Amino acid sequence: MADRPEGNAEAGENRPKLSLHVPEPKFRPGDTVDFSHIEVPEAGQQPRPDETSDPRDMLDFAHGLIRVLGDDNKAHGPWDPKLDPDTLRTMLGHMAMTRAFDERMFRGQRQGKTSFYMKCTGEEATSVSASMALAADDMVFPSYRQQGILIQRGYPMIEMINQIYSNRGDKLKGRQLPIMYSSKEHSFFTISGNLATQTPQAVGWAMASAIKGDSRIAATWVGEGSTAEGDFHSACLFATVYNAPVILNVVNNQWAISSFSGFAGAERSTFAARGIGYGIASLRVDGNDPLACFAAEQWAANRARANAGPTLIEFFSYRAEGHSTSDDPSGYRSAQERDEWPLGDPVMRLKNHLIEIGEWDEDRQAKMDLEAAEFVKKTTKEAEANGILGHGLHHPFHTMFEDVFEDLPWHLQEQAAQAIHERETKFPEGLPNGGKGA
Amino acid sequence: MSDTATTTATKTEESTDRRLNMIEAINDALDVSMKRDDNIVIMGEDVGYFGGVFRCTAGLQEKYGKSRVFDTPISECGIIAAAVGMGAYGLRPVPEIQFADYIYPGLDQLISEAARLRYRSAAEYTAPITVRSPFGGGIFGGQTHSQSPEAIFAHVSGLKTVIPATPYDAKGLLISAIEDNDPVIFFEPKRIYNGPFSGYYDKPVEPWKRFDASVVPEGHYTIPLGKARYATRGDELTILAYGTMVHVVEAVCREKGIEADVVDLRTIVPVDIETIEESVKKTGRCLIVHEATRTAGFGAELSALVTERCFYHLEAPVERVTGFDTPYPHSLEWAYFPGPIRIGEALDKILSE
Numbered sequence: 001m002a003d004r005p006e007g008n009a010e011a012g013e014n015r016p017k018l019s020l021h022v023p024e025p026k027f028r029p030g031d032t033v034d035f036s037h038i039e040v041p042e043a044g045q046q047p048r049p050d051e052t053s054d055p056r057d058m059l060d061f062a063h064g065l066i067r068v069l070g071d072d073n074k075a076h077g078p079w080d081p082k083l084d085p086d087t088l089r090t091m092l093g094h095m096a097m098t099r100a101f102d103e104r105m106f107r108g109q110r111q112g113k114t115s116f117y118m119k120c121t122g123e124e125a126t127s128v129s130a131s132m133a134l135a136a137d138d139m140v141f142p143s144y145r146q147q148g149i150l151i152q153r154g155y156p157m158i159e160m161i162n163q164i165y166s167n168r169g170d171k172l173k174g175r176q177l178p179i180m181y182s183s184k185e186h187s188f189f190t191i192s193g194n195l196a197t198q199t200p201q202a203v204g205w206a207m208a209s210a211i212k213g214d215s216r217i218a219a220t221w222v223g224e225g226s227t228a229e230g231d232f233h234s235a236c237l238f239a240t241v242y243n244a245p246v247i248l249n250v251v252n253n254q255w256a257i258s259s260f261s262g263f264a265g266a267e268r269s270t271f272a273a274r275g276i277g278y279g280i281a282s283l284r285v286d287g288n289d290p291l292a293c294f295a296a297e298q299w300a301a302n303r304a305r306a307n308a309g310p311t312l313i314e315f316f317s318y319r320a321e322g323h324s325t326s327d328d329p330s331g332y333r334s335a336q337e338r339d340e341w342p343l344g345d346p347v348m349r350l351k352n353h354l355i356e357i358g359e360w361d362e363d364r365q366a367k368m369d370l371e372a373a374e375f376v377k378k379t380t381k382e383a384e385a386n387g388i389l390g391h392g393l394h395h396p397f398h399t400m401f402e403d404v405f406e407d408l409p410w411h412l413q414e415q416a417a418q419a420i421h422e423r424e425t426k427f428p429e430g431l432p433n434g435g436k437g438a
Numbered sequence: 439m440s441d442t443a444t445t446t447a448t449k450t451e452e453s454t455d456r457r458l459n460m461i462e463a464i465n466d467a468l469d470v471s472m473k474r475d476d477n478i479v480i481m482g483e484d485v486g487y488f489g490g491v492f493r494c495t496a497g498l499q500e501k502y503g504k505s506r507v508f509d510t511p512i513s514e515c516g517i518i519a520a521a522v523g524m525g526a527y528g529l530r531p532v533p534e535i536q537f538a539d540y541i542y543p544g545l546d547q548l549i550s551e552a553a554r555l556r557y558r559s560a561a562e563y564t565a566p567i568t569v570r571s572p573f574g575g576g577i578f579g580g581q582t583h584s585q586s587p588e589a590i591f592a593h594v595s596g597l598k599t600v601i602p603a604t605p606y607d608a609k610g611l612l613i614s615a616i617e618d619n620d621p622v623i624f625f626e627p628k629r630i631y632n633g634p635f636s637g638y639y640d641k642p643v644e645p646w647k648r649f650d651a652s653v654v655p656e657g658h659y660t661i662p663l664g665k666a667r668y669a670t671r672g673d674e675l676t677i678l679a680y681g682t683m684v685h686v687v688e689a690v691c692r693e694k695g696i697e698a699d700v701v702d703l704r705t706i707v708p709v710d711i712e713t714i715e716e717s718v719k720k721t722g723r724c725l726i727v728h729e730a731t732r733t734a735g736f737g738a739e740l741s742a743l744v745t746e747r748c749f750y751h752l753e754a755p756v757e758r759v760t761g762f763d764t765p766y767p768h769s770l771e772w773a774y775f776p777g778p779i780r781i782g783e784a785l786d787k788i789l790s791e
Contacts, residue, residue, distance in 0.1 A: 139527075172560045182559040189526060190559035194550045200516050201551070204523025204531075211479060211505045211529070218523070230543070234516030241511055403557045404596050406564075406619045409664065409708035 023262030025333065033336035040342050043067040043289075044076025051299055052308040055281045062272035062282040065316060068291035069349050073356035079295040081133075085359040091132055091290055092350045092360075093368060095124040098148040099347060100372035101157065104380055105164055109178075109325045113388040114164050116178045120145045122320030122338075125290040125346035126251045127221065128152050130315075133297035134219055139209075141189040141202035141220035144179055145251065153186045157376065161383035168394045169386035173402075178389075187216075195226035199235035199248060206246035206304070207238070217304040219247040219297070224271050224314075225256025228264045236312065240278040245304035247297065248280070248312045251287065253319035258332040275312030287315030288343040290350045318343070397423050455653040459646040460631045463605035463654045464494045464570070467612035468532065470658050472502050475530060478616060480507045482517060482534030482570075491536060492572055492631060514544035518569065522551050525565045532616055538573035538625060539585045552621040553596030568615040568622045573601075574682050574729050575766050576629035576639065576775060584766035586681075586730035591623045592707045592739065598622045598663055599706045603630070603684040604651035607704060610661030618663060627681035637686035637778045639771075666710035668717075672697030675723035675788060678714060678740050680706060683727045683776065690781045696789070706736055714740070715747050722753040723788050729776060732760040754791030759784045 027033050046066045049058045068079050075082075083091070102119040109117040120127065127148030131140070140149055150160060162169035164178040172182060182190035189205075192198060202220035209216050222232060227250055239246050250271045254261050264271070275282030281303060285296040293315060300311030318341045322329045354360030387394050401408060401416040408416070458466060472478045480495055486509040489496030499507035510517050514535055521531035535541045541548075552565040575584030591599045600615050600622055602608035608626070615622035629635050633643040634651075646652035669684050674696055677687045680703040691698045699717040703709060718724045724744050726737040737758040744756050759776045767774055 141523075172558070175560065176558050180558070182562050184559075184562040190555060190563050192551060192558075194546060197519065197547060197551050200519030200547075201523035201526065203516075204520030205527045206523070207520060208479075208524040208527035208529045211524075212527075230515055231519060231547075234511075234513045234519055237511050237513060238516045238520055403561050405598070406556070410711055411708065 023260070023267055025260035025262065027334040027337060029330060029332065029334055031334045031336070033334050033340040035340050035342045038342050039065070041065055041067060042076075043070035044078075044080070046077065046079060048078035048299070051303040052306055053281065055276070055279050058281060059276055062276050062284055063270055065284055065286055066292050066296055067286040067289050068295060069289045069353055073349070073352040075291055075353065079292060081291055081295040081298060083291070083294065085354065085357070087132075088350065088354055089360065091129055091294070092347070092354060093372075094128040094132075094148065094152045095290070095347050095350065096368055097372045097375070098124045098128060098151050100369070100376045101147065101151065101160070104373070104376045105161070106325060108164070108380065113384070114166070114178050115389055116325055117164065118144055118179050118324045119321045120147060122341075122345060123251060123253055123287065123315075123317050124148050125293040125350075126249070126287045126315040126317055129290040129293035130219070130249060130297040133294045134301055135216070137187050138216050138301070139187045139189065139202070139205050139218045141198035141205070141218060142191060143195070143198065143221045143223055143226065143251070144191055144193065145223070146221050147179065147181075150181060150183065150186065150188060153188065155181075155183050155186050155188070157379045158383050159183070161380055162386055165383060165386070165388045166394065167383065167387035167389070169383065170394070173399045174395045196222050196229035196231040196235075198222070199232050200238055202248075203235050203238045203242075203244050203246050203310075206244040207242050210242070210245055215305065217245040217247070217301060219249060219301075221249045221251060223256060224250055224252035224254070224261050224266065225259060225264050227271055227274065236275065236278040236280060239310035240280050243307070243309040245307065246310045247300040247304060248275075248310060249297070250312065250314045251317060252314050253317050255319045255323070255329070255333065257323040257327055258329075260333075270314060272312060272314035280310050280312045282312045282314075284314045284316060286343055287317030288341075288346045288349065290346050291353070316343070320345075456656065457647040457652040458605050458654040459633070459652065460602070460605045460608050460626065461492055461494055463609040464612055464626065465496060465498070466654060467609040467616075468495060468498060469501070471532075471613055471616045472498065472506065474658065477528060477530045478506070478532060479524065479529055480532050480534065481510050481520070483510055483512055483536045485509060485534050490534065492628065494570070494626075495534065514540055514542070515547055518544035518547035518552065521567045521569075522547060522555070522565055525552075525567050526555070526563050530566050530616060532568045532570060535569060535571040537579075537583050538571045538587055539582045541569075541571055541587065545590075548591070548597065548621070548623075549594050553594050556620065557596060564619055565621045566619045568612070568618070568624050570612070570624045570626060572628035572631075573625040574627045574629055575771060576635065576682065578768065578771055579766070580768040581765040584771070586625075586728065586761070588623075588625055588706055589730060589734060589736045589739075592736050596620070597707065599625065600663060600704065601625045601627065601680045601706065602704065603627065603669070603681055603702045604634075605646055605654050606651050607661055607667070607702075609654050610659050611663070611704060613658065614660040614663050617660065622663070625681070629682045630685060634685035635682055636689035637781070639775075661704070663705045664708040664710055666704055666713040667702045668713075669700040669702045670698060672699055673721055674698055675725060675785070676701060676714075676717040676721045677725045677727060678703060679727040680704065681729070683729055686777065687727050687781055690778050690785065693778070694782060694785060696785060709740070709743070711743065711747070714744065718744050718748040719751040722751050723791075724748070724752070724756045725759065725784055725788055726756065727759045727776060727781060729761050731763045732758065733763050735760055754788045757784045757788050
């Protein structure tokens with residue numbers, strides 16, 4: 001290297017010194033929160049393009065914010081899906097049930113009944129309302145915070161709790177971390193736990209549906225933080241290349257555990273805008289506005305079903321609680337954020353809308369909330385009869401080796417025999433409690 | 439044709455049987471399968487109109503249409519992920535990864551997704567996918583077109599890994615892989631696509647058509663996964679190999695006049711432990727040969743299995759001949775390749791104990 005100057009000083013002494021930008025959220029614990037930098041347009045201001053529009057003619061929708069419910073609690077503008085009051089009450093009921101379920105399961109984890117739980121508080125509309133805009137047999141590829149879809153689709157709650165408790169009744173045989181549900185009967189894909197892997201899978205499913213000339217479409221949900229994964233890029237690319245009948249829902253809840261959305265690129269652009277580069281129709285939606293969520297998902301479903309292609313939807317929302325029971329957000333963000341969030345709470349907004357149009361009142365709301373809490377409590381008790389997360393004794397040991405393959409090859413047969421031998425060594429008198437769990 | 443009749447050692451040039459090279463046999467397997475099952479789709483880089491860079495999918499798009507045989511973006515993650523989604527729908531995708539060296543961007547979708555769908559969903563969802571991919575060196579492919587990453591997949595619970603060594607086997611094993619309801623990695627030893635390889639790179643390739651193992655019957659037949667084949671029989675020692683190396687060890691044994699049980703494993707997961715035990719207990723000596731890098735290669739697993747199960751029958755330590763623990767070099771390809779010298783010396787050593 002003798003023929004070259006060492007270091008930067010001589011070679012580039014006229015050049016400015018570079019510096020690395022590391023994103024930093026606006027507010028940390030104890031900070032006073034001011035969200036005035038977030039642009040919140042008036043409800044009803046956004047036009048509604050035709051579902052078969054060329055994505056190049058609707059670029060603004062990736063940067064705007066589709067809103068239907070105004071501060072006056074009325075529905076406004078062309079995106080108003082004009083749902084009848086019964087449907088609105090059903091939507092409110094599913095959201096309230098989801099919230100009651102989350103409360104109970106969170107407490108169950110704190111009581112030691114299971115290892116882990118994740119609430120979706122504040123984001124109920126992004127799953128419940130969106131799911132209501134799909135057909136029941138449209139295939140969904142959710143992430144881990146879309147319990148609202150299962151509740152909306154009528155999946156028995158006891159199955160959810162059995163899974164969370166990894167008990168004898170768990171259809172997944174205690175193999176999965178709590179909340180990683182699966183229900184083929186409800187067209188609900190098995191939740192991975194690895195992030196964003198479901199997004200290109202949803203596109204593949206949609207491609208298959210198109211290959212077979214089917215009429216069903218696919219929808220997937222991913223957090224804004226997980227859009228950083230290459231899988232999400234693959235999903236967008238395959239979706240646009242094959243014009244797949246798929247909806248890519250990005251739930252932007254601002255936080256990926258302790259990393260704010262800036263670490264997924266939010267300082268520079270919106271998440272909806274990622275669709276533009278792929279030529280995907282892209283909508284940015286008030287994720288705390290249940291009517292806007294429904295309307296946007298319905299628009300995308302109509303588009304997909306008309307063979308007009310994929311849609312990317314960013315639901316702009318806020319994660320009102322911690323990432324999971326293993327997380328304490330007071331360590332990294334201001335507690336004021338939740339109260340100051342400019343888009344409010346989806347359950348309150350829909351409730352207030354129903355009251356505003358004379359189809360609901362506080363007494364009925366209180367009664368509904370109580371009934372939801374009691375239903376969850378009763379169902380939890382039923383599930384607890386199947387056991388709570390114990391010491392791995394709820395399922396026969398051989399089930400550990402099943403479903404690795406369709407058949408049990410010789411090496412797994414040998415290992416299963418070893419596991420059973422270890423159990424017999426540990427419990428020579430048979431399992432405690434007659435094998436009904438520890 | 440019986441399994442033991444597929445040895446490459448026999449040559450019958452005067453024959454009216456249909457003879458195919460391995461590319462044609464793979465193409466035939468895909469054709470036969472697609473004709474039988476509308477749910478089979480093929481996708482991958484350049485597999486559609488062009489028919490694949492090695493021509494394995496030639497003519498299939500024309501025959502079965504663009505919605506069943508199509509090109510993909512250069513995105514192995516996307517290819518495998520789309521296949522997983524299609525499998526969940528009910529299709530039986532057969533994606534091609536153009537070179538095994540390119541498979542890594544798709545690893546998460548293979549390891550965390552395809553391999554575990556059945557387990558994590560308690561069999562609600564499965565991944566009946568066959569990922570075809572040319573692998574191995576010997577074609578001056580440099581470090582990105584020569585690797586043998588089979589041990590990575592062998593290490594993953596829920597994946598089967600299959601490696602054919604002859605055209606006859608390639609067809610029967612590929613049809614079995616496609617019909618299997620679990621994800622299968624199907625590595626095609628591209629060095630022997632056109633003819634078996636003696637290990638002498640400076641000698642001309644003898645085309646498959648001169649060998650009996652290129653007799654490929656028309657129509658549907660299967661070779662079960664998890665069943666090895668004796669490429670040759672002999673009492674002096676057992677040689678465990680797969681893919682290209684089956685032919686190299688056969689050639690070296692012929693040259694040295696050694697009578698060996700050359701066991702072509704054909705499937706490495708699940709591996710045919712019965713055949714391995716049967717042969718090693720008979721011969722008392724075991725050489726393991728693979729082209730992949732040595733450390734934590736599949737040979738290490740084979741060596742452990744043989745030692746655990748046949749120790750008191752062994753008359754010599756188990757030996758491994760492998761590629762070196764370096765990337766596959768371009769100009770020094772044949773110095774890297776576990777060729778006749780490395781194999782010959784190991785044979786001498788193991789037989790002199």
